[in-house]
Amino acid sequence: MIGLELPKSALQLKSMLNNVAINLFRPIARKYDEAEHEYPKELDVMRGAMGGLGGRRPPEDSAGKGKDKPESESLGTNMMTIIGTEEMGYGDTGLMLSIPGRGLGNAAIAAVATEEQKQKFGDKWAAMAITEPESGSDSGSITTTAVLDGDEWVLNGEKIFVTCADRCEVVVIWATVDPSAGKAGIKSFIVEKGTPGFKLEKLEYKLGIRASDTGTFVLKDCRIPKENLLGSAEVKKRSTEGFKGVMKTFDNTRPMVAAMSNGVARAALELTREKMEEGGCKLDYHRNINNIGSMEKEYYMLEANLEAMRLLTYKAAWMADNKEFNSLEASMAKAKAGRCGTLITQKCCELLGPLGISQKYLAEKWMRDSKILDIFEGTGQIQHLIIARNVLKLSSKELR
Template sequence: MINLETPKKFRMLVDQAHQVARQIFRPNSRRYDRAEHLYPRELDMLGALLDGMNAGGGGGEGAGAAGVRRSAARSDEGNRNSSNLSTVLGTMELCWGDVGFLLTMPRQGLGNSAIASVATDEQLERFKGKWAAMAITEPGCGSDSAAIRTTARLDGDHYVLNGEKIYVTAGDRADLVVVWATLDRNLGRAAIKSFVVEKGTPGFDLVRLEHKLGIRASDTAAFVLNDVRVPRENLLGDPEINVDKGFAGVMQTFDNTRPLVAAMAVGLARACLEETRKLLEQAGIELDDDAPAFAQHAAASECRRLESEYEAARLLTLQAAWMADNRKPNSLQASMAKAKAGRSCVEIALRCVELAGPLGYAEGEGGHGLLEKWARDAKILDIFEGTQQIQQLIVARRLLGKTSAELK
């Protein structure tokens, strides 16, 4: 049974993450927001910290990030708090400091989670210590991952990839990119596979870096693939096309990454709420946890409502991560956490700017001066790894027992 308190063995890691967020992430947050595409060199010495967090539960199950690996499931293990929960807890603390910094931490890319989730033991060892981004989105394919047009053709000992990928988080800085491609467009979802492409491979060309509303400390890249030859042993998961199974193998990645994005949203929301509470208290508005909402100042009542939204998102996120650690199917819970946290984070950030008034709208270096930045950062957390609408659709399918063909 899940225990909602932070496990004792993770408390030191959580405290370390908070200190990093407080002493490094937040003080430098505004600088790299203004200097988009400038790599935060302060992060080089911190890469090992998150490596330690991911292995903090003793799982050591990934090439740099936690993964949902259920092949070793046992019924007698009891309650297990491992790498997924520790990574989620650390992510919450770090994103209390700055989401963009977290997204550009070395060896913590979404591609690392993909590798950790579905790679073989040989692949885990081969890609160990590498920073991996993930490339799914295409100019004609956004939320519907099954509409991918990038192709992969087997040619001897290599797959030949052709296509275009956009909005690749940390694509310029990563060592590897996990590219989703189809082996046969006529077979739909079942033919979608993921391939690990090493940077510098001929034909794999970076064409531009995007300018963004938020998370500016993190680079977002676009790539073109022209006859990119990838060793066949770089394919993640089963190379066979199983029409009955669909592309469940590559989609398993999302069971891990969606709780991580939810954790990012939870951390950012907490930062907004803490700063807003300070401003209200400085203005003489008391937030009484015991008094009913109608008996408090309107601003205090609204702040308490936002805190309840935050708490619901936090608990859903912890549940999804705990289920992954305990080898339980968590696709429903991962989507619920992502949907709730993404939506709540955006609402909380915007409402906190409103409650703070001019202090929340203006730029500043710390504290409430970052509220406007956090409001810009928040929106991406409701979009990437599956939009709000996609998460609600997945939840509906799971609850109603419908397939993607039956409920669109």
């Protein structure tokens, strides 16, 4: 059945997280845009409390209310995550990325770790380190190495653009155990902070999402226990199974980035609308689009784009919940939302005029924040490549 109205349980989660966005994130959004690299200690209250963000189970207090009337319908984990993520992004993307214990590394551990690894690292704040100075979108070309020496792996290399680098407790590091095996040799390893040979080299100064810290790690003869390798150690020649497995986690994280973009775009549009209405512009979705002011027309087109990117995001998440292969849809959502989020926030600053570039308002910050969402977890161009290969049924050799 095609039905695109959210059920009550989803609306409850949405409104609960909207509260967090407005009451916890917004009041400190500017503070940590300015205090770059400083940990937003106000987020400590969210440590552990965010189990429900992913929709795995609604927090006790909200679930208690309707206990005698079980929800006739509820959405899956991915949909609930996407709905929650949009609200958090609506609050503040940089702060959202700084929620303790919710790093990308945590997602990887939750997805592929063994029981022992989950026991040991499940509660730790885990960052993810893939990118290297010479290896960005082409993540199959990483050169960080891991060599087994007795009961330990010895890691050497440099990792850049690691989110939560300073704040995290452990880092999931991508490295190759056999450089001659190409992608088949790439594995991920859990490295604890404080391990000798593992050094946080520097923190970046960024265009936006300044509340979130981004750092560089250097690994120099860094020795970690053998059992810290995530998943299987076996290197199957010419098999990219392991690498593909890691890439597959992107099918879940890309819609999340798209959802963040939906949230930021919504925030910018909401402020723009508020100011337009204060200025006497009536937005009632009524008159022919060519018979209205250019500001209204622009606004409507931006809102239509937001609607489009949100629906693509929902679809990708819904497919994941229904165990459908959603690689194409995840990339579509990311490509559309990443690009349009950037354009919407740019345009809102223009429509807001002087208010749009003043730091008195958050619009200029949203324009800076939004830009990253068309870059990390695969740039818009990489997404287009994935979509094109998929719909044209071309291999990565045919369409490079």
